[in-house]
Amino acid sequence: MSIQAQIRLFFFCLIGFPQLLAAQRPPVSEQAVEQWGRYEITLAGPTAGNPFADVWLTAEFSSGKKKVNVSGFYDGEGVYKIRFMPEATGQWSYQTRSNAKALNGTKGSFTCRAPSATNHGPVKVREMYHFQYADGKPYYPFGTTAYAWTHQPEPLQVQTLNTLKSSPFNKIRMCVFPKTYSYVEEEPALFAYEAKNRTRLANGKLKYEWDFTRFNPAFFRHLEKRITDLAKLNIEADLIIFHPYDKGRWGFDSMGMKNDLFYIKYLVARLSAYQNVWWSMANEFDFVKSKPREAWDVYSKAVVDADPYHHLCSIHNGTEYFDNWKPYFTHVSIQNGSTVEDFGRAVLLRDAYRKPVVYDEVCYEGNLPQRWGRLSPEEMTEAFWQGVIAGTYVTHGETYRTPGDTIFWAEGGRFHGQSPARIGFLRKLVEEEPGPLQLADPWKDYQTAQADSAHYLIYFGKQMPSEWVFSLPKKGTPPTGAVFKAELIDTWNMTISPVSGTFRLGEAKDYRVYDETYQKIRLPAKPYLAIRLTQVK
Incomplete structure (x- = not known):
């Protein structure tokens, strides 16, 4: 064989033969996903500049006449992702759009199969005042509170999940950002942003200077893991997007509207495909003094417009109520202990707002000196009964200060109170009824x-x-x-x-x-x- 023929054979083996095999190989069918499951597209893209701010990415998913537009996000290290929660079975196809050439025009398809027996889909409003899963199964919120549990050391987070696993609670109120407040002063291991500078103050605490245009994907991956852990326990994650418990320590409560909206867009792009997510615009919105009242309309609209699946959305108050009748809010989240202290009170707000009412803060069972943290177990239990009898719902919280242990309301951990068992008993009674009370x-x-x-x-x-x-x-x-x-x-x-x-x-x-x-x-x-x-x- 001549030298030229050998060279031609070599290049055929190097280039042509694999291409021939590829041409003969049948197309690879993409993995099927359950209805209300999570389908994820991962793409390699640009890393130059600031990909969080410089690159936009979307995809249109279609099945028959159904079309859903979804925003993607940058996950760091040149990785871009788009997550989609199909709400109907059948064949779905998609095509990406982006200002980055490497991300633009990617096409694909997948099959959405029927949901498994334990997959009931996201929670929606039912008959004006109540809730149900997307498949029609009734959902009665029996929630609890652990504001900063995902910001604690790993062993404590695992303990919290184990506690919830054996509890009667099917919803938990939790903050995206860390919290500095009475009885919760720990420095988190992860933050939502990259730090430009870090200095240690005289009191020993760290002071950060953040780049609010660059997120820390590791922080959000950890949050997603915990949301997934809750989903395995059939627990809804009522995510608090903003709160006032920063006090200048990190500055996440005073980033300015431009950065707030940038954060909302990224958060919703990452998390809206998780079926067990609820949006709570704020905890005690009126105590966030850096944000005027009218800003909450802008933020709420931004969340609702960015979420293609229309997850439940509310805003929680301190001493004054927001305009809960506005269309951004699917239900009413109220802090008011007096509403469930006696008969005939809880129903009044339900009748006024004509939406489901969840009394998400009615004070807490515990032994703290503060008036909001010392309900007896009997009072906590009766609060649930008063709410349920009135056709509304109540959220639990526990504030026992126990030597050598954590306070569940702030950090998670273990329950010490006596009300959870009684609340579970009530939940069983309610779920035995043929419909909402x-x-x-x-x-x-x-x-x-x-x-x-x-x-x-x-x-x-x-x-x-x-x-x-x-x-x-x-x-x-x-x-x-x-x-x-x-x-x-x-x-x-x-x-x-x-x-x-x-x-x-x-x-x-x-x-x-x-x-x-x-x-x-x-x-x-x-x-x-x-x-x-x-x-x-």
Whole structure:
């Protein structure tokens, strides 16, 4: 063989033969993803300059007539990502758009298959005042609070997850940015931004100068890992985007509107494809003195406009309420302990806003000297009952200062209180009902809730009546002659005792329907009792 022929053969083996094999190789089908799962595109792109600010990246996903535009983000070290949560099964295709040539025009497709048995999708609003998963399964928020748990040492974060795993809570309020406040002073290992400069002050604390145009992807990857960990426990991550607990230590509460909006865009691009994310614009928005009230409209609109999946969104107050009726907000997040201290209060805000109401801060069970941190376990438990009976929802928090241990409300860790078990008992009762509870007669009867005309729950709270005359609000009751059975519930001792006999509805009198023989149920002399009524078919 001549030298020329050998050279030609060499180049064919080096270049042509692999190309021939590639041409004969069948196309690689991209991995399927579940409905409401997370499909991720990873691309290599430019690293020069500031990729966070200089490069934009989007993709249009389409399936039939459905089209969804999604923003991508820079994940550091030349890696760009786009995340998509398909909300319908079937074949999806996509094409990227970017001002960077290496990222522009990438095409692909994947199959979205039916969700697995435990995948119910993101939580949405149901029937004005309540919630359900995207697949229609009812969702009742029984939440807790651990503001800075993801900023603590790794062993403590793992302990927090283990605590939540065996708890009744299916939602947690948590901050994106770290917090410096009473009982939480630790320096986090990761921050959301790159530091341009760092100096140690006389008090031993570090002072940072940040580049608010350059994010720290490691910080967000860690947050995403924890959101994923919560999803495995069927817990919703109610993410607090801004808060006032910085006090000049890091400056994340006073970055200026331009940097705030840049942060919102990046945060939503990274996290909106996680199905268990909720957006909380702020904790105690009115205490963030660096942001005028009108700025919250700008920020809220920016979050909603950037989120293609329209996750739940709210804003939490300190002493004054925001305009919760505005369209950015899917539900109302309220700090007000008095609303659940007695009958007839919790329902008033629900009626005013005509949206689901979650009393996300009603003070906390604990032993702190501050008035907001010393509810008894009985008071914390009753707050939940008062909220649920009114057709609203309540969030737990625990502030026990225990020697050698953390305060869960601030840092996570372990529970020490007695209310979580009782809250779990209530959650079980609520989930056994055929639908959400709401007051049967919100104009006059603040103790009787119903899921439908066949299921009632009557709560007595601190009252200790010696007997209860069987009667129901006239509106919505079944016809005369319907028969009910009764059970006596001790909400503190978590017991359910059947009441002997049955009760037959008589004629309505003055907006009430009584048992035809005016039967009564004898009650023990103790607080926190309830009665459950179920129609006998």
